[in-house]
Amino acid sequence: MTKKIKIPIKAAKAVEEENEFLIAAPEVKKLLDEKAKFSLVDIRTEAEFKMMHIEGALLATRDLVEEIFNKWPKDSQVVLYDHTGAQAMMGAQSLVKKGFSNAKAIAGGIDAWSEAIDPLIPRY
Amino acid sequence: MSATKTDIMISTRLTGNPTSCRFQISENVYEGGAAFFQSKEEAAGSPLAAKIFEIESITSVKIAGKVVTVSRHHPEDWPSVTRKVAELIKAQINSSEPAVKDGAASSMRSPEEIKKIANEVLDAEINPSVASHGGHIEILDVKETTVYVKMGGGCQGCGQASNTLKQGVERALRDKLPELDEVLDTTDHAGGTNPYYAPSSK
Numbered sequence: 001m002t003k004k005i006k007i008p009i010k011a012a013k014a015v016e017e018e019n020e021f022l023i024a025a026p027e028v029k030k031l032l033d034e035k036a037k038f039s040l041v042d043i044r045t046e047a048e049f050k051m052m053h054i055e056g057a058l059l060a061t062r063d064l065v066e067e068i069f070n071k072w073p074k075d076s077q078v079v080l081y082d083h084t085g086a087q088a089m090m091g092a093q094s095l096v097k098k099g100f101s102n103a104k105a106i107a108g109g110i111d112a113w114s115e116a117i118d119p120l121i122p123r124y
Numbered sequence: 125m126s127a128t129k130t131d132i133m134i135s136t137r138l139t140g141n142p143t144s145c146r147f148q149i150s151e152n153v154y155e156g157g158a159a160f161f162q163s164k165e166e167a168a169g170s171p172l173a174a175k176i177f178e179i180e181s182i183t184s185v186k187i188a189g190k191v192v193t194v195s196r197h198h199p200e201d202w203p204s205v206t207r208k209v210a211e212l213i214k215a216q217i218n219s220s221e222p223a224v225k226d227g228a229a230s231s232m233r234s235p236e237e238i239k240k241i242a243n244e245v246l247d248a249e250i251n252p253s254v255a256s257h258g259g260h261i262e263i264l265d266v267k268e269t270t271v272y273v274k275m276g277g278g279c280q281g282c283g284q285a286s287n288t289l290k291q292g293v294e295r296a297l298r299d300k301l302p303e304l305d306e307v308l309d310t311t312d313h314a315g316g317t318n319p320y321y322a323p324s325s326k
Contacts, residue, residue, distance in 0.1 A: 051142060052202045119135040120206040121146050 008119070021092040023104040025116045026089055028079055032056060038077035038102075041068075044110070052121050054081065054113055074099045081106040083124075130217050135211045142199035143183075144302060145206060147192040147229035149213060154223040158234040158269060161304040166171040172223040179208050187223055188269075195302045219308045232303065235266040240252030242271055242297055249296045254279060254288065261293060269305040271297060280311055 008060075019090070025038050031038055032055075040057040048060045058064060068078065078100060082088040088105035101104035106113060114121045133150040157228050159170060162184045167173035173185040176194060182205075186193040194209055235242070242263050250261055258278030265272045273293060279285050286309070294307040 047199075050200045051138075091245050116135075118203075120203055120210055121134070122136040122138045122206060124138040124142065 001083040019089070019107075021089050021096065021103075023079060024050055024107050025113045028054075028106055028113075031079070031118050036077070038079060039072075041078060041080050043082050043088055044081050044111075048083065051124075052110070054110065054121070055116075057081070062064075068095075068100075069098060070101075075102060076100065077102040079104055079106060082109045084111045085109040129214075132214050132217055134213060136206050138202070139193065139298060139304075140290050140307065141298040141302075143176070143194070143197070144195040144298060145202060147206070147209060147213060149190045149192065149217075151217050152190055153192060153213060153216060154187045154189065156222075156224060158186060158228075158232055159224040160184065162231050162302070164187075166231055170224040171221050172212060175212045175216075177326075179205055181205075182292045183185055186269075186303050187234060188305075191305075193303075193305075198246055203248070214310075233301070235268065237280075238269065238271065238304070239263055239266045241300055242266065245296050245300050246293070250293055257282075261288075264310055271302050271304060271307045272310050273307060274323070275309060275311040283292075285309065285311070 028040070032040075034120075040054060041044070042053050042057040043060040044053075046059060046061075049057075053059070072078075072116060077093075079090040080095075080103065082089045082091075082105075085105065085108045088109060089105050092103045092105040108122065111123055114123045129151065131150075135148050137146050137148070139146055153172065161167040161170065161173045161177070161204065164174070164177040167177050167185060167190065170187070172187060172192075174183045176182055176192075180290050181196045181198060182194060183197055184193075184195040190210065192213060194205070214217070242283065246261055246263065254261060254277075259275065259282070260277040261273055261279060263271060264274045273289070275282075275285050275289070279288065282288075288307050294304075297307060298304055
C-alpha cells in the first residue's frame with residue numbers, strides 16, 4: 001500500500017513531526033508568547049509583507065539575508081515563513097547547510113498561521 | 125434571552141482582489157438578504173456599516189447573512205482593519221439593533237445590472253487580451269452576486285485557466301463590482317472536440 005499524498009496545510013502538520021526543517025505554527029506562537037530569543041523572518045515579497053505579517057517578523061530584504069549569513073552567530077534560532085510553506089522550508093534547509101543548525105520554517109507558512117493561530121490575518 | 129455571545133468565530137480571506145476582504149462569521153449578522161454600501165452617507169441608516177466606514181480607507185461594505193465583505197483604497201496592513209471590523213461585528217451580533225435598518229439606502233445592484241457591467245468589463249479589459257491566446261470568456265449567468273463565467277476557445281482546458289480567472293477576470297470584475305460574492309468557472313475543461321489539454325485516460 002502506498003501512502004496517499006495529502007493536501008499542503010493538513011500535510012504540513014503531519015510532516016512536521018518527521019521533518020527536521022519544520023516547526024508547527026502553535027510552537028512558534030509559544031515561542032512568541034514566552035518572548036523566547038529567536039528571529040522570525042518573513043521571506044515573502046515586500047508587498048505581501050505590507051499586506052499582513054506575523055507581529056514581530058522581519059522582512060527578508062537582501063541586506064538582512066546578507067547580515068544573517070555573514071554576521072549572525074551560527075547557533076541563532078531562526079524561524080522562516082512564506083505563504084504556504086514550501087519556499088521557507090528550502091530556505092531553512094540552506095541555512096542549515098550553511099551551519100545554522102537552529103533554522104526552521106513554519107509548516108504551512110502564514111496560511112497555516114491564519115488557520116491555526118490568528119484567523120484575523122486574512123488568508124489569500 | 126439576550127445572553128451575550130462570546131464564542132463568535134470569525135475568519136478572514138482576501139477575495140480575488142487584495143483590497144477586498146471577506147469575513148466569514150459563525151453567526152448571522154443580517155438575515156434580510158444582502159446590503160451593500162459604497163459611502164458613509166449610504167451607510168448612515170445601518171449601524172454596522174456606518175461604524176465600519178469610520179475606519180480609515182474603507183470604500184465599500186457588504187453585509188449578507190454570515191458574511192461581511194469590506195473593501196479599501198489600498199491593501200496595506202490588513203490586520204489593523206480586520207481586528208477593528210471583527211470587534212464591530214461581534215458588538216453588532218450582541219446588540220439589539222439590526223445591522224441594516226429597514227428601508228436603508230443600499231447600492232445593491234440587480235443581477236441584470238451586474239451582468240451588464242460584467243459584460244462591459246470583459247469586452248473592454250479581458251477579452252482583447254485573452255483573444256491573443258485564442259481564448260474567449262463570457263458571462264453565463266448571475267445569481268444574486270455570484271457570477272458564472274464560461275471560458276471558451278483556447279481557454280478551455282488550459283492549465284492557466286484558473287489563474288486567468290482569479291488574477292485577471294475576478295480582479296477586473298471586482299474593481300467595477302465590489303459587491304461580487306464569487307466568480308465561478310462553469311467550463312468543462314476536459315470536454316468538447318478541441319480542448320487545449322486532453323487529460324490522459326487512466
